[in-house]
Amino acid sequence: MSTPSADLPFVLAAERTSGRAATWSWHSGWQRLRPRLAGWPFPLGVLLLWYLGARFEWIAPQVLPSPAAVGATLVDLFGTGEIWGHLRISLFRVFAGFALGLVSGGVLGVAMGLSPTFKDYVYPLFKAFSQIPVLGWLPLLMLLVGIDEALKIILIAKAALVPVALNTLKGIEGVPTRHIEVARVLRFTRWQLLTKVVFPSAFAPIWNGVRYGFTHAWLALVVVELLASSEGIGFLIVYGRQLFQLDVVLAAVVVVGGVGFALDRILALIETRLTRWRRAGF
Amino acid sequence: MSDIHSLPIASRRSGIHVPRAVRGWVVPAGLLLLWWAAFHFGWSTSSLLVSPAAVWQRAVRYAASGELLTALGASLWRNLAGFAIGAGAGLVFGAALAFSRLFERAVGPSFHTLKQISLFAWIPLISVWFGLGDAAKVAFLSLAAFFPVVLNTFEGIRSVPREFIEVARVLRFSRLQMLSRVVLPSASPSIFAGIHLALIYAWLATLGAEYLLVAGQGIGNTMIDGRERFEMDLVIFGVIVVGLVGFTLNWVATQFERRLLAWRGHSVAQF
Numbered sequence: 001m002s003t004p005s006a007d008l009p010f011v012l013a014a015e016r017t018s019g020r021a022a023t024w025s026w027h028s029g030w031q032r033l034r035p036r037l038a039g040w041p042f043p044l045g046v047l048l049l050w051y052l053g054a055r056f057e058w059i060a061p062q063v064l065p066s067p068a069a070v071g072a073t074l075v076d077l078f079g080t081g082e083i084w085g086h087l088r089i090s091l092f093r094v095f096a097g098f099a100l101g102l103v104s105g106g107v108l109g110v111a112m113g114l115s116p117t118f119k120d121y122v123y124p125l126f127k128a129f130s131q132i133p134v135l136g137w138l139p140l141l142m143l144l145v146g147i148d149e150a151l152k153i154i155l156i157a158k159a160a161l162v163p164v165a166l167n168t169l170k171g172i173e174g175v176p177t178r179h180i181e182v183a184r185v186l187r188f189t190r191w192q193l194l195t196k197v198v199f200p201s202a203f204a205p206i207w208n209g210v211r212y213g214f215t216h217a218w219l220a221l222v223v224v225e226l227l228a229s230s231e232g233i234g235f236l237i238v239y240g241r242q243l244f245q246l247d248v249v250l251a252a253v254v255v256v257g258g259v260g261f262a263l264d265r266i267l268a269l270i271e272t273r274l275t276r277w278r279r280a281g282f
Numbered sequence: 283m284s285d286i287h288s289l290p291i292a293s294r295r296s297g298i299h300v301p302r303a304v305r306g307w308v309v310p311a312g313l314l315l316l317w318w319a320a321f322h323f324g325w326s327t328s329s330l331l332v333s334p335a336a337v338w339q340r341a342v343r344y345a346a347s348g349e350l351l352t353a354l355g356a357s358l359w360r361n362l363a364g365f366a367i368g369a370g371a372g373l374v375f376g377a378a379l380a381f382s383r384l385f386e387r388a389v390g391p392s393f394h395t396l397k398q399i400s401l402f403a404w405i406p407l408i409s410v411w412f413g414l415g416d417a418a419k420v421a422f423l424s425l426a427a428f429f430p431v432v433l434n435t436f437e438g439i440r441s442v443p444r445e446f447i448e449v450a451r452v453l454r455f456s457r458l459q460m461l462s463r464v465v466l467p468s469a470s471p472s473i474f475a476g477i478h479l480a481l482i483y484a485w486l487a488t489l490g491a492e493y494l495l496v497a498g499q500g501i502g503n504t505m506i507d508g509r510e511r512f513e514m515d516l517v518i519f520g521v522i523v524v525g526l527v528g529f530t531l532n533w534v535a536t537q538f539e540r541r542l543l544a545w546r547g548h549s550v551a552q553f
Binding site: 046062120 | 396407482
């Protein structure tokens with residue numbers, strides 16, 4: 001019979017720091033020495049397999065181009081500056097749509113959160129509206145506004161609006177009763193109540209909504225560019241696909257992933273900045 | 283929930299008193315009236331302005347001819363097949379990530395990198411690898427359902443409180459007992475939240491797949507056809523059907539969660 005820790009069919013997160021987690025010595029040694037390196041063998045193995053597959057033509061290059069070809073295309077896209085034009089237009093669309101969705105969703109969420117009467121009137125329709133996925137609106141919007149910039153921006157705004165409004169509403173409704181009671185005892189004015197109690201307390205869920213909103217906006221951007229555009233990073237993917245230049249498709253997919261990741265990081269950084277300010281304010 | 287409203291944040295001027303149950307209908311009814319009036323009084327001569335009655339007639343015709351059933355059936359079948367494959371694989375993968383540190387270290391970073399790629403960006407690649415038919419659509423839908431399930435399963439299992447495991451260890455639970463009595467009950471709200479999200483994403487992806495991989499039948503194809511032929515009534519009808527399906531899927535998932543998590547006293551995931 002081994003120790004209880006070895007009996008455990010799995011290792012818990014809490015034990016990560018305690019150092020007695022693993023039972024295999026090579027495993028634990030590996031972990032202690034090179035914790036960061038462990039993530040590399042798998043993707044490198046896949047890359048090697050991919051390389052070998054392309055090298056010995058197990059897979060036709062029309063189906064999967066070699067990693068070298070994709071890398072060269074990527075370098076080429078950046079080198080010739082072709083990518084920047086596409087990126088600029090995509091980023092403009094996503095920020096314009098996101099800003100629109102953020103403002104309208106924020107206003108809607110705050111109004112519903114603060115006024116129960118307004119919520120009674122609007123919430124059911126809003127709920128019904130949010131049940132229709134972004135893409136459900138697409139054919140309708142195409143008929144109404146055509147396939148120009150307006151379509152993209154409205155669709156992206158809609159994608160961001162729902163999570164922002166919903167989380168703002170929930171955040172404001174979730175302000176603990178006790179906090180409100182204290183504010184009442186202190187005879188706060190309405191403005192003080194909002195700025196000192198309601199918004200600081202609702203900040204976390206609201207910010208969550210903002211991040212979800214951005215993720216959805218980015219998703220909407222890619223799909224609307226795939227469907228209807230003549231420039232932008234999503235268009236680059238379609239263009240490559242139409243010409244059967246899969247290296248262009250894969251390179252553009254890498255860029256989409258990279259930009260999405262970078263923007264997500266930026267939002268995370270803003271979050272730490274904002275919460276630091278919030279703590280300092282108290 | 284409503285405590286905040288007992289404070290003078292929002293002023294209450296009492297005008298006409300509308301019963302609460304009726305309030306939710308006021309805005310939709312007003313919009314419908316506006317739509318009807320716009321058509322009736324000929325505010326716009328655009329052929330895109332169809333009457334609510336025309337949409338209704340279109341709906342009846344479309345349903346009676348069986349086209350609706352075919353399209354909806356095809357969409358829903360793909361949706362559920364993709365969802366089942368993706369969510370099943372996601373559960374296994376998420377649990378493996380959570381239980382095995384080695385697996386997490388080796389595969390986790392790759393997974394988190396792939397997760398960053400916007401879902402729909404996969405479609406052109408999938409279309410090359412799987413064609414434009416059902417196989418490609420189901421593959422894409424499984425991918426859509428896979429990611430949220432993996433993330434939430436991982437989070438759920440990893441956040442089982444340590445004390446629970448220690449108690450179970452003291453009680454000398456077997457692996458199976460540990461899993462069924464401690465880990466699963468504790469992780470279930472998060473896992474269900476992931477499955478719920480996957481259901482919603484899968485429906486979004488179903489439409490996306492039908493727009494982008496055009497071959498075949500489905501409610502998305504119906505809408506695309508309607509748009510190409512400038513048949514606004516068909517498109518509006520499609521939007522309503524898509525919304526109703528989304529609503530139903532959401533409702534079923536919520537009921538399931540409520541039933542299965544009833545022992546906890548409250549449902550956690552809300553969407």
